[in-house]
Amino acid sequence: xxxxxxxxxxxxxxxxxxxTGSTAPAPRNPPRSEVLALDEIIVGDCIEALRRLPSESVxxxxxDPPYNLQLEGALxxxxxxLVDAVDDDWDKFASFAAYDAFTRDWLAEARRVMKPNATLWxxxxxxxxxxxxxxxxxxxxxxxxxxxxxxxxxxxxxRGRRFTNAHETLIWASKGQEAKRYTFHYEALKGGxxxxxMRSDWLFPLCTGEERIKxxxxxxxxxxxxxxxxxxxxxxSASHPGDVVLDPFFGSGTTGAVARRLGRHFVGIERDExxxxxxxRRIAAVEPLPEDAVATAxxxxxxxxxxxxxxxxxxxxxxxxxxxxxAGRHRATIRADGTxxxxxxxxxxxxxxxxxxxxxxxxxxxxxxxxxxxxRIPIDAFRTEIRARGGA
Amino acid sequence: xxxxxxxxxxxxxxxxxxxTGSTAPAPRNPPRSEVLALDEIIVGDCIEALRRLPSESVxxxxxDPPYNLQLEGALxxxxxxLVDAVDDDWDKFASFAAYDAFTRDWLAEARRVMKPNATLWxxxxxxxxxxxxxxxxxxxxxxxxxxxxxxxxxxxxxRGRRFTNAHETLIWASKGQEAKRYTFHYEALKGGxxxxxMRSDWLFPLCTGEERIKxxxxxxxxxxxxxxxxxxxxxxSASHPGDVVLDPFFGSGTTGAVARRLGRHFVGIERDExxxxxxxRRIAAVEPLPEDAVATAxxxxxxxxxxxxxxxxxxxxxxxxxxxxxAGRHRATIRADGTxxxxxxxxxxxxxxxxxxxxxxxxxxxxxxxxxxxxRIPIDAFRTEIRARGGA
DNA sequence: TCAACGAATGAATCCTCGA
DNA sequence: ATCGAGGATTCATTCGTTG
Numbered sequence: 150x151x152x153x154x155x156x157x158x159x160x161x162x163x164x165x166x167x168x169t170g171s172t173a174p175a176p177r178n179p180p181r182s183e184v185l186a187l188d189e190i191i192v193g194d195c196i197e198a199l200r201r202l203p204s205e206s207v208x209x210x211x212x213d214p215p216y217n218l219q220l221e222g223a224l225x226x227x228x229x230x231l232v233d234a235v236d237d238d239w240d241k242f243a244s245f246a247a248y249d250a251f252t253r254d255w256l257a258e259a260r261r262v263m264k265p266n267a268t269l270w271x272x273x274x275x276x277x278x279x280x281x282x283x284x285x286x287x288x289x290x291x292x293x294x295x296x297x298x299x300x301x302x303x304x305x306x307x308r309g310r311r312f313t314n315a316h317e318t319l320i321w322a323s324k325g326q327e328a329k330r331y332t333f334h335y336e337a338l339k340g341g342x343x344x345x346x347m348r349s350d351w352l353f354p355l356c357t358g359e360e361r362i363k364x365x366x367x368x369x370x371x372x373x374x375x376x377x378x379x380x381x382x383x384x385x386s387a388s389h390p391g392d393v394v395l396d397p398f399f400g401s402g403t404t405g406a407v408a409r410r411l412g413r414h415f416v417g418i419e420r421d422e423x424x425x426x427x428x429x430r431r432i433a434a435v436e437p438l439p440e441d442a443v444a445t446a447x448x449x450x451x452x453x454x455x456x457x458x459x460x461x462x463x464x465x466x467x468x469x470x471x472x473x474x475x476a477g478r479h480r481a482t483i484r485a486d487g488t489x490x491x492x493x494x495x496x497x498x499x500x501x502x503x504x505x506x507x508x509x510x511x512x513x514x515x516x517x518x519x520x521x522x523x524x525r526i527p528i529d530a531f532r533t534e535i536r537a538r539g540g541a
Numbered sequence: 542x543x544x545x546x547x548x549x550x551x552x553x554x555x556x557x558x559x560x561t562g563s564t565a566p567a568p569r570n571p572p573r574s575e576v577l578a579l580d581e582i583i584v585g586d587c588i589e590a591l592r593r594l595p596s597e598s599v600x601x602x603x604x605d606p607p608y609n610l611q612l613e614g615a616l617x618x619x620x621x622x623l624v625d626a627v628d629d630d631w632d633k634f635a636s637f638a639a640y641d642a643f644t645r646d647w648l649a650e651a652r653r654v655m656k657p658n659a660t661l662w663x664x665x666x667x668x669x670x671x672x673x674x675x676x677x678x679x680x681x682x683x684x685x686x687x688x689x690x691x692x693x694x695x696x697x698x699x700r701g702r703r704f705t706n707a708h709e710t711l712i713w714a715s716k717g718q719e720a721k722r723y724t725f726h727y728e729a730l731k732g733g734x735x736x737x738x739m740r741s742d743w744l745f746p747l748c749t750g751e752e753r754i755k756x757x758x759x760x761x762x763x764x765x766x767x768x769x770x771x772x773x774x775x776x777x778s779a780s781h782p783g784d785v786v787l788d789p790f791f792g793s794g795t796t797g798a799v800a801r802r803l804g805r806h807f808v809g810i811e812r813d814e815x816x817x818x819x820x821x822r823r824i825a826a827v828e829p830l831p832e833d834a835v836a837t838a839x840x841x842x843x844x845x846x847x848x849x850x851x852x853x854x855x856x857x858x859x860x861x862x863x864x865x866x867x868a869g870r871h872r873a874t875i876r877a878d879g880t881x882x883x884x885x886x887x888x889x890x891x892x893x894x895x896x897x898x899x900x901x902x903x904x905x906x907x908x909x910x911x912x913x914x915x916x917r918i919p920i921d922a923f924r925t926e927i928r929a930r931g932g933a
Numbered sequence: 934t935c936a937a938c939g940a941a942t943g944a945a946t947c948c949t950c951g952a
Numbered sequence: 953a954t955c956g957a958g959g960a961t962t963c964a965t966t967c968g969t970t971g
Contacts, residue, residue, distance in 0.1 A: 279673070295670075315742055316741055346705045450959085500958095617961090620940095622940095666945090697963050701962085
């Protein structure tokens with residue numbers, strides 16, 4: 150992990166390449182803030198500003214980095230001679246290398262700033278997303294999904310020489326392979342999707358009409374403003390209310406507007422004061438949703454753990470009582486210490502359930518039933534009652 | 542042997558690029574064939590075999606390389622059954638760097654073998670596609686589109702820790718930015734898409750059921766067999782009848798089977814003799830479509846929704862099948878790219894319907910009928926069915 | 934004969950806590 | 953760090969069996 154993509158690319162990436170060539174290199178070790186200034190826009194160079202942020206301080210990163218637009222000039226030389234196909238002509242790739250170095254710099258800083266359970270989202274198109282994805286893997290990020298934003302109303306390909314470019318790609322990644330406790334509201338998304346898992350292909354219209362921020366002359370204020378619905382799904386998926394969302398390429402402030410509406414904090418970085426101005430006015434006009442409208446749907450795995458012994462102790466079931474599976478075929482006797490007895494085996498509700506079925510595992514809470522008023526009810530019902538009464 | 546060089550072979554003096562896999566390095570300058578052996582499978586190492594192919598000799602490359610999945614433990618479904626993982630040796634690489642070197646080697650050779658107007662398609666998932674895409678750009682390929690294969694029936698995320706991984710990504714690239722005359726049947730694709738431009742997101746079901754090649758014991762013969770509908774759309778988009786399609790990771794031979802059906806030639810490379818055997822038998826059983834069903838359309842435009850091509854790809858109607866109007870007076874033949882053929886005209890369902898009736902316009906969905914069980918039903922019924930199953 | 938039901942399965946980087 | 957145990961978790965489709 151964290152290996153360089155190629156030895157040659159690594160060599161280029163290692164020497165310092167400034168942002169786009171024109172600005173001065175960012176200081177290596179700027180003074181680092183001890184606290185984050187929340188819900189504000191830092192106007193300045195993205196990488197330099199990131200270097201000043203405290204480590205492990207944000208819960209979510211959303212980034213819409215610049216595409217590698219200078220590519221066209223750099224690669225415009227005639228290149229149809231097959232024999233030169235793998236020629237190590239490095240200036241030909243100079244702009245790729247510069248873009249890679251820039252990507253590497255901001256991603257590395259973003260990773261440092263992320264809390265251990267934070268995740269990062271990056272959006273891009275085929276012009277840059279492959280380079281971003283590879284760099285991200287090289288830095289040790291662990292990709293969780295790639296997500297496709299299918300545009301309901303994409304711009305057609307006017308010259309008819311390609312397929313309509315009708316999607317953009319997002320990469321969702323945790324800090325590393327070991328960071329397994331990242332925030333993800335699986336149940337909430339499923340509930341909002343007709344009780345089906347949310348898939349990796351999302352359909353949204355482009356940001357147009359009222360939502361599109363205009364300048365004084367009525368023209369669009371920013372060329373790549375993203376739809377708020379996209380940001381909302383991201384934040385609802387991968388953050389809690391009150392969390393801090395960092396956007397190092399703040400632009401017209403969609404991240405800030407959605408964060409405010411959904412009860413999240415934001416930290417924005419934007420080098421263009423004009424964009425920052427549009428964003429400030431936009432965000433100020435946002436009315437936050439009421440708290441209960443943005444509260445996270447409860448997840449079963451987040452509920453407090455109740456040992457089966459507590460069910461016995463609370464008197465919902467009695468030592469010596471017989472539990473069965475839903476069909477009544479498998480039987481076991483409750484012991485006073487909260488284990489089950491299915492002669493000759495003794496063990497937890499899970500272990501005995503697995504044993505009797507010949508399976509490697511079993512959720513004893515849903516497998517075992519007690520007879521009440523002539524019908525069999527799962528013992529999970531008792532656990533639910535205890536939780537409703539405020540715990541074990 | 543091999544002292545006699547072709548001109549193309551002699552022109553190639555290559556930089557040393559070491560192969561980092563576990564097998565012995567391929568010969569640096571193997572004797573290069575002067576002619577391609579068409580419609581045959583070369584059994585052997587992909588890169589070594591590619592080095593022997595003549596330069597500028599193929600019209601299209603489709604590649605389904607190893608994904609480098611990096612799976613850890615076993616995964617069980619909620620019912621405790623085990624997922625049959627892709628744990629084959631051919632998918633294991635020591636590091637990202639090793640995978641990148643492998644990718645660079647086969648892509649460079651594929652580029653050399655491509656004719657100037659040829660294009661390359663690579664399929665992958667988030668595990669490998671970013672590295673493939675970046676390498677491809679480094680080598681001078683020019684990306685035309687990235688295409689998303691949306692899976693109609695993907696495997697769910699059983700642990701509820703991510704989004705359903707419901708798509709794979711294809712990259713479509715020409716040899717370089719200057720190669721502007723690449724093959725692309727814009728009009729045909731548009732005609733088969735209800736006269737709308739074909740988008741970059743494609744919906745297909747997984748390869749299952751009858752289409753899935755089985756071994757002697759009835760188990761899947763290859764772990765990653767791709768659907769024929771996917772390959773068919775690629776070949777109809779980016780090749781002519783009679784063209785040569787190269788597949789350096791031939792596997793179960795989907796590329797060969799579709800090429801034969803659509804009147805294209807193939808060159809397959811596969812290092813596993815068992816896979817090659819399955820592929821040979823499979824391809825031999827394919828019945829090529831009649832010539833006029835696969836000839837490319839010189840058609841123009843007319844009007845809008847669910848692509849008729851999807852009806853064809855889903856198997857509701859067959860290429861070569863005759864559609865009629867409700868009275869049976871007008872007739873047209875379905876072509877593999879989703880257009881209709883009523884000699885001498887070729888066009889969309891709407892355009893051909895209008896033409897035959899001498900009207901300025903026509904709704905092909907209600908005009909055209911297919912015969913089923915002795916009665917004529919409108920093709921709109923198939924569209925309704927597809928919609929009921931979840932969309933375009 | 935057909936409907937109903939259940940088993941099987943697909944390129945998958947698939948848990949979390951406490952001792 | 954590692955280890956063991958609790959216990960949470962699935963969608964669309966095909967194909968074979970049962971009634």
